[in-house]
Amino acid sequence: MSMELTNIIYMVAAVLFILGLKGLTHPKTAVRGNMYGSAAMFLAVVVTLFLGGMNYWVIFAGLAVGAVIGVIFAMKIQMTAMPQLVALFNGFGGAASFLVAGATLSFATDADLNVPNLTATALSGLIGAVTFSGSLIAFGKLQELKFIKDVRFDNQQLINACLAIGSILFGVLMVLVPQYAGLFYVLMCLLALALGVLLVIFIGGADMPVVISLLNSYSGLAASAAGFVLGNTVLIIAGSLVGASGLILTRIMCVAMNRSLTNVLFGKMQASGESASADEVYVNVKSTSPEEVSMLLDVCEKVLIVPGYGMAVAQAQHAVRDLTNELTSRGVKVEFGIHPVAGRMPGHMNVLLAEADIPYEILREADDVNSEMEQFDMAIVLGANDVVNPLARTDPNSPIAGMPIIDVDKAKTVVVIKRSLSPGFAGIPNPLFSADNAQMLYGDGKQAVVEITKALQEG
Amino acid sequence: MEYTLLLTIFLLAVFVGFEIITKVPPTLHTPLMSGSNAISGITLVGALLTIKMDYGWFAQTLGFLAVVLATVNAVGGFMVTHRMLEMFRKKKG
Numbered sequence: 001m002s003m004e005l006t007n008i009i010y011m012v013a014a015v016l017f018i019l020g021l022k023g024l025t026h027p028k029t030a031v032r033g034n035m036y037g038s039a040a041m042f043l044a045v046v047v048t049l050f051l052g053g054m055n056y057w058v059i060f061a062g063l064a065v066g067a068v069i070g071v072i073f074a075m076k077i078q079m080t081a082m083p084q085l086v087a088l089f090n091g092f093g094g095a096a097s098f099l100v101a102g103a104t105l106s107f108a109t110d111a112d113l114n115v116p117n118l119t120a121t122a123l124s125g126l127i128g129a130v131t132f133s134g135s136l137i138a139f140g141k142l143q144e145l146k147f148i149k150d151v152r153f154d155n156q157q158l159i160n161a162c163l164a165i166g167s168i169l170f171g172v173l174m175v176l177v178p179q180y181a182g183l184f185y186v187l188m189c190l191l192a193l194a195l196g197v198l199l200v201i202f203i204g205g206a207d208m209p210v211v212i213s214l215l216n217s218y219s220g221l222a223a224s225a226a227g228f229v230l231g232n233t234v235l236i237i238a239g240s241l242v243g244a245s246g247l248i249l250t251r252i253m254c255v256a257m258n259r260s261l262t263n264v265l266f267g268k269m270q271a272s273g274e275s276a277s278a279d280e281v282y283v284n285v286k287s288t289s290p291e292e293v294s295m296l297l298d299v300c301e302k303v304l305i306v307p308g309y310g311m312a313v314a315q316a317q318h319a320v321r322d323l324t325n326e327l328t329s330r331g332v333k334v335e336f337g338i339h340p341v342a343g344r345m346p347g348h349m350n351v352l353l354a355e356a357d358i359p360y361e362i363l364r365e366a367d368d369v370n371s372e373m374e375q376f377d378m379a380i381v382l383g384a385n386d387v388v389n390p391l392a393r394t395d396p397n398s399p400i401a402g403m404p405i406i407d408v409d410k411a412k413t414v415v416v417i418k419r420s421l422s423p424g425f426a427g428i429p430n431p432l433f434s435a436d437n438a439q440m441l442y443g444d445g446k447q448a449v450v451e452i453t454k455a456l457q458e459g
Numbered sequence: 460m461e462y463t464l465l466l467t468i469f470l471l472a473v474f475v476g477f478e479i480i481t482k483v484p485p486t487l488h489t490p491l492m493s494g495s496n497a498i499s500g501i502t503l504v505g506a507l508l509t510i511k512m513d514y515g516w517f518a519q520t521l522g523f524l525a526v527v528l529a530t531v532n533a534v535g536g537f538m539v540t541h542r543m544l545e546m547f548r549k550k551k552g
Contacts (some may be wrong), residue, residue, distance in 0.1 A: 038537040066530025074538035096529035103509035103521035238501035244476025347488030
């Protein structure tokens with residue numbers, strides 16, 4: 001097949017990728033969009049195979065092994081484990097990119113070792129390697145593997161800076177001293193792999209939405225850089241679309257936490273000396289029972305449910321669906337307030353609630369529900385903490401000051417379903433729990449919701 | 460190919476990406492992530508191009524590993540995204 005025709009088909013694939021992403025702007029067109037994306041991938045692969053001269057046995061073996069593993073992962077995975085899976089796949093994409101860049105370096109002729117080509121190779125290797133090791137660590141953290149849970153050591157920022165500078169230095173050396181490009185490439189990748197590990201290993205669970213989005217963007221940029229090495233347009237276009245998508249999500253997540261990206265990657269939460277201790281804040285905490293909550297619900301007209309990571313941990317989404325249906329059948333209007341960083345990845349809560357057949361029309365964004373919070377007779381907080389902490393509004397010295405929250409404290413009553421009064425990720429007490437209109441329902445999220453529903457049905 | 464031309468294509472695609480993706484509603488952010496993640500498996504095309512007869516065993520070995528990883532990324536990514544999106548579609552208001 002001629003290069004001309006190949007490039008035309010690459011162009012068609014690129015258009016399909018763009019249409020595919022466009023489809024994702026609405027739930028109704030999203031399935032079709034995803035089909036366009038996979039069709040584009042299929043087209044690009046097939047047309048590449050027709051270029052000829054390849055070792056087809058190796059290729060088909062690779063495709064078969066990869067496809068089988070991919071299908072098994074995709075079929076077996078639980079919806080609650082989606083963040084881990086995305087992190088893992090993302091890492092694979094990054095690894096593929098730095099392997100491709102390394103492979104092209106091994107057969108590069110002297111004419112290929114020019115400045116633009118070597119720069120692209122270095123970038124693909126650097127970004128790909130950071131993506132790979134960073135994503136694997138993110139996977140481990142989300143899977144709650146013990147050995148990387150609480151790794152701490154001193155001077156982490158200094159070590160990270162050294163690794164970053166070192167790997168960039170080797171990348172520059174590759175370009176300046178092309179005779180040893182291979183050696184420098186390997187050294188650069190090793191440092192970049194170490195950098196990826198250390199960058200992610202210190203980052204806490206609540207910051208995971210930012211990290212995953214950023215790694216997502218990196219895997220696209222690495223693919224794009226590999227496209228520059230090979231002079232391949234479909235790689236460049238598809239990669240840059242992913243890069244852009246990840247960057248936008250990263251920005252949305254950072255805004256939702258009122259933190260800068262550098263703060264998430266390098267800093268800790270700012271410690272503040274003046275914030276009140278838990279004992280001072282929790283003087284007036286009232287606890288309640290599922291029966292009492294059901295009696296209160298009996299006279300409600302409008303109820304807001306605010307889910308958080310605790311709902312995912314307790315696998316409570318189906319119980320929440322049953323409660324929602326029970327309330328709706330009694331003429332109560334139920335809506336959900338979804339904070340952008342609730343959970344461990346962007347849109348985490350939406351996926352879980354969709355799995356439980358809760359219609360997306362009643363899932364609403366934070367700003368949206370805040371503007372009419374006073375109209376809600378009850379707000380049920382299920383396994384969320386920092387995203388409903390009013391200190392973000394009231395205390396300028398708080399570590400979460402200025403973070404956009406869901407103002408559940410302004411609803412008529414608030415029921416907080418939580419195992420204990422333990423603090424959330426920010427490590428600060430939540431004055432909401434002792435507010436006059438708030439009651440605590442201690443226990444496992446799923447159990448508590450099931451009991452409320454049962455009490456409603458019996459009462 | 461001319462590098463400035465490739466850079467032009469890259470930048471234009473980034474802008475197209477920004478324009479489209481800012482319109483994706485928060486409800487679909489997870490499918491967006493896993494779907495775009497699958498798209499980044501496009502490195503598969505690059506991996507195929509490194510497995511040529513005259514490139515020697517080293518390039519072919521790296522290429523083979525890259526093909527496996529990128530295929531997992533692409534096939535698994537598109538499938539799991541489809542599974543998720545089916546859940547979003549079947550709902551009625």
